[in-house]
Amino acid sequence: MIRTEALTKIYGTGEGSVNALNHADIQIESGELTAIIGRSGSGKSTLLNLLGCLDTATSGRIFYDDTEITSLNDTGAADFRLNHIGFVFQFFDLLPELTAAENILLPARLAGKTPENYQSIVEALGIADRIDHYPSQLSGGQQQRAAIARALINDPDVILCDEPTGNLDEKSGEEVMEMLLKMNREQGKTILIVTHDPEIAAKCHRIIEIRDGEVKI
């Protein structure tokens, strides 16, 4: 279970400061598939980055079960992220100088883990014959599937996706969504998907809407 208490993020100080997330209280059960929707600039990425230990809150708390991740130091937060959370970004964020295989295996290397599930993951994502290619040699859909494989390599319980189909053509976007739905259905992964797309939101169990930093459940 993921729970936030009065989670708040203010960027900057003084007159130019932006209250991107304002006392958000949300609760997400294990195995849930949740869409996070809202206009551009409403605070969706801010929420996801805080949940994913990619940024620190101004105030408020985040719990993963009994672990309060907002109380962890930088190293603790990085370790927690590496072992418990997979992140999928709109622009894939693969390292260009590494092959797909090296990108996918990087989180396992960083965590000092032997990835037993590597072959089954790349096969399930349909990129087994592309893993020696560099990102620039892959289509957008293949890059995003490699990014999903990277998110899965340490077998996280939670996958956070920030507009995962936002930079893909319709068909590749549908394929990527199918894969995320399947991971939720078959492996019980807890998945949060930030999206603008009502069709994607409709496929989720639950929708959380954010308006100007305020969560509307």
Ligand code: ADP
């Ligand atoms: P969304 O993902 O819903 O489009 P964001 O969470 O990226 O929205 O942004 C929420 C608000 O915070 C916006 O007003 C945005 O301009 C502002 N913001 C986001 N990141 C930063 C930052 N690093 N510095 C200053 N303001 C930011």
Ligand code: MG
């Ligand atoms: Mg965003």
